[in-house]
Amino acid sequence: MSTPTDREVDPAAVREVHRRFVTGVTVVTAMDGDVPRGLAVNAFCSVSLEPPVVMVCVQTTSSTYPALVRADHLGINILAADQLAVAGVFASKSTDKFAQVDWTPGAHGSPLLAGSAARVEVEIGERLRAATHTVFVGRIVQAEHRDVDPMVYRAGKFFAPTDMTPLSS
Ligand SMILES: Cc1cc2nc3c(=O)[nH]c(=O)nc-3n(C[C@H](O)[C@H](O)[C@H](O)COP(=O)(O)O)c2cc1C
Numbered sequence: 001m002s003t004p005t006d007r008e009v010d011p012a013a014v015r016e017v018h019r020r021f022v023t024g025v026t027v028v029t030a031m032d033g034d035v036p037r038g039l040a041v042n043a044f045c046s047v048s049l050e051p052p053v054v055m056v057c058v059q060t061t062s063s064t065y066p067a068l069v070r071a072d073h074l075g076i077n078i079l080a081a082d083q084l085a086v087a088g089v090f091a092s093k094s095t096d097k098f099a100q101v102d103w104t105p106g107a108h109g110s111p112l113l114a115g116s117a118a119r120v121e122v123e124i125g126e127r128l129r130a131a132t133h134t135v136f137v138g139r140i141v142q143a144e145h146r147d148v149d150p151m152v153y154r155a156g157k158f159f160a161p162t163d164m165t166p167l168s169s
Contacts, residue, residue, distance in 0.1 A: 019154070019155035019156070020154075020155075021154070022152060022153070022154045023042040023044075023152075023153050023154070024042065024044070024078055024079070024150050024151060024152060024153065025040060025041075025042055025078075025079045025087050025151045025152075025153045025158070026040070026041050026042065026044045026056070026076050026077055026078050026079065027039070027040055027041070027075075027076075027077040027079065027086065027087075027090045027113055027116075028041045028044075028056050028058065028064070028068070028074055028075070028076055028077075028136075029064075029074060029075040029076075029077065029103075029110055029111040029112070029113075030064070030067045030068050030070075030071035030073070030074045030075070030110060030111075031067070031071065031105070031109050031110065031111065032066070032067035032070060032071070035067075036097075036098040036103065036111040037063070037064040037067040037068075037097075037111075038064055038075075038090055038097060038098070038111060039058065039062050039063075039064040039090055039091070040087055040090040040091040041056050041057070041058065041076075042153050043056060043057035043058075043133075044056045044076060044078075047137060051139055052139060052140040052143075053125070053137060053138065053139055053140070054076065054120070054122060054137075054138065054140060055135050055136065055137045055138075056074075056076065056135070056136050057130070057133045057134070057135050057136075058133060058134055058136065059132055059133050060129075060132060060133065060134055061132070063093065065134070068124075068134075068136060069127065069134075071110075071124065072108075072123065072124060073106075073108040073109060073110050073121050073122060073123055073124065073138075073141070074110055074121070074122050074124060074136060074138065075106055075110030075111050075112050075119065075120070075121055075122075076119070076120050076121075076122060077112060077113040077116040077118075077119050078116055078117045078118040078119070078150055079113075079116060079117065079150065079151040080115055080116060080117040080146070080148045080149065080150060080151060081117075081148070081149040081150060081151050081152070081159075081160035081161065081162075082115070082148075082160075083113075083115055083116070083151060084151070084158055086101055086113060086115070087151065087158060089101060098111065101113055101114070102114035102115070106119070106121045106142055107121065107141075107142050108121045108123070108141060108142065110122075116146070117145065117146055117148050117149070117150040117151075118143070118144065118145040118146070118150075119143075119144055119145075120140045120142060120143045120144075121140070121141050121142040122136075122138035122139060122140055122141065123138050123139050123141050124136055124137075124138040125137050125138045125139060126138075149161050149162070
């Protein structure tokens, strides 16, 4: 299905486009004073490896957003396939998300979640307003990973990547 112009683009067509894009699931975190804050985010990607720059997009209406605006650093936790409950906690509006998970502060203070497939701390560089969201761009200053399967997200559903068939060697 195609649409005639950008201005008249059908929201349903746009939704179907996004349903065809496969991502992982991250939990983006920051300390707000003494209070850990965080939300589930799949709008995460690498900007460059050298320097190690990444970006995440966060809706400005998120309750975590003010903490991210105030913070120098943020944490990005790439969820493992067995962390569906953790994804549920951070996709929610619960006021005590961190009481429901194991976490520790990273070297730069950002909350890092136990059991994640990978965890980074990012020094925030730019905050770019884009429509309803802000794009946080920053440099990875701390990185670690575990040898476990990451969680996969597509079209509103979560998957374990067990049946992924390699298309090339
Ligand atoms: C798989 C998944 C991916 C999400 N990706 C994003 C995202 O990239 N950016 C965003 O702002 N919200 C995203 N959300 C929605 C937030 O996690 C959700 O609105 C959450 O309740 C916000 O919590 P808060 O208001 O306490 O910060 C995603 C939710 C799910 C389940």
